[in-house]
Amino acid sequence: MDELNGRMIACQIMITGLIARVANASPDPLRFLSDFRDEIKAVVRQVNIGGADDTDRIRSVAQKAVDEMMSLMKPPSES
Numbered sequence: 541m542d543e544l545n546g547r548m549i550a551c552q553i554m555i556t557g558l559i560a561r562v563a564n565a566s567p568d569p570l571r572f573l574s575d576f577r578d579e580i581k582a583v584v585r586q587v588n589i590g591g592a593d594d595t596d597r598i599r600s601v602a603q604k605a606v607d608e609m610m611s612l613m614k615p616p617s618e619s
Contacts, residue, residue, distance in 0.1 A: 556609045577610045
Protein backbone atom coordinates (compact mmCIF):
# COMPACT_ATOMS: atom_id res chain seq x y z
CA MET A 541 0.00 0.00 0.00
CA ASP A 542 2.89 2.38 0.76
CA GLU A 543 4.25 1.84 -2.76
CA LEU A 544 0.85 2.71 -4.26
CA ASN A 545 0.58 5.85 -2.11
CA GLY A 546 4.10 6.87 -3.15
CA ARG A 547 3.25 6.45 -6.81
CA MET A 548 0.05 8.45 -6.41
CA ILE A 549 1.95 11.30 -4.75
CA ALA A 550 4.53 11.23 -7.55
CA CYS A 551 1.74 11.39 -10.15
CA GLN A 552 0.10 14.30 -8.35
CA ILE A 553 3.39 16.21 -8.26
CA MET A 554 4.03 15.54 -11.94
CA ILE A 555 0.50 16.57 -12.96
CA THR A 556 0.69 19.70 -10.80
CA GLY A 557 3.94 20.71 -12.50
CA LEU A 558 2.49 20.07 -15.95
CA ILE A 559 -0.62 22.13 -15.24
CA ALA A 560 1.49 24.98 -13.84
CA ARG A 561 3.73 24.96 -16.91
CA VAL A 562 0.76 25.10 -19.29
CA ALA A 563 -0.84 27.85 -17.20
CA ASN A 564 2.34 29.92 -17.31
CA ALA A 565 2.35 29.66 -21.11
CA SER A 566 -1.27 30.83 -21.21
CA PRO A 567 -2.05 34.52 -21.87
CA ASP A 568 -4.40 34.46 -18.83
CA PRO A 569 -2.99 31.89 -16.37
CA LEU A 570 -5.47 32.53 -13.56
CA ARG A 571 -8.45 32.03 -15.84
CA PHE A 572 -6.84 28.87 -17.28
CA LEU A 573 -6.32 27.44 -13.78
CA SER A 574 -9.85 28.29 -12.68
CA ASP A 575 -11.42 26.75 -15.79
CA PHE A 576 -9.19 23.67 -15.55
CA ARG A 577 -10.02 23.18 -11.86
CA ASP A 578 -13.74 23.44 -12.56
CA GLU A 579 -13.53 20.92 -15.41
CA ILE A 580 -11.54 18.44 -13.31
CA LYS A 581 -13.98 18.76 -10.39
CA ALA A 582 -16.90 18.11 -12.76
CA VAL A 583 -15.18 14.96 -14.03
CA VAL A 584 -14.52 13.73 -10.49
CA ARG A 585 -18.18 14.31 -9.53
CA GLN A 586 -19.37 12.22 -12.50
CA VAL A 587 -16.79 9.43 -12.52
CA ASN A 588 -18.24 5.91 -12.31
CA ILE A 589 -16.70 3.94 -9.44
CA GLY A 590 -17.40 0.25 -9.75
CA GLY A 591 -17.13 -2.27 -6.92
CA ALA A 592 -16.88 0.26 -4.10
CA ASP A 593 -19.17 0.38 -1.10
CA ASP A 594 -18.83 4.10 -0.31
CA THR A 595 -18.51 6.00 -3.60
CA ASP A 596 -19.41 9.33 -1.97
CA ARG A 597 -16.38 9.07 0.32
CA ILE A 598 -14.11 8.22 -2.63
CA ARG A 599 -15.41 11.21 -4.58
CA SER A 600 -14.94 13.45 -1.54
CA VAL A 601 -11.31 12.35 -1.15
CA ALA A 602 -10.73 12.87 -4.88
CA GLN A 603 -12.27 16.37 -4.71
CA LYS A 604 -9.98 17.24 -1.78
CA ALA A 605 -6.96 15.99 -3.75
CA VAL A 606 -7.94 18.24 -6.68
CA ASP A 607 -8.33 21.21 -4.33
CA GLU A 608 -4.92 20.52 -2.77
CA MET A 609 -3.21 20.24 -6.15
CA MET A 610 -4.77 23.46 -7.39
CA SER A 611 -3.95 25.32 -4.16
CA LEU A 612 -0.26 24.57 -4.69
CA MET A 613 -0.26 26.67 -7.84
CA LYS A 614 0.24 30.37 -7.54
CA PRO A 615 0.05 33.02 -10.24
CA PRO A 616 3.37 33.79 -11.93
CA SER A 617 5.46 36.47 -10.30
CA GLU A 618 5.43 39.98 -11.76
CA SER A 619 9.23 40.09 -12.16
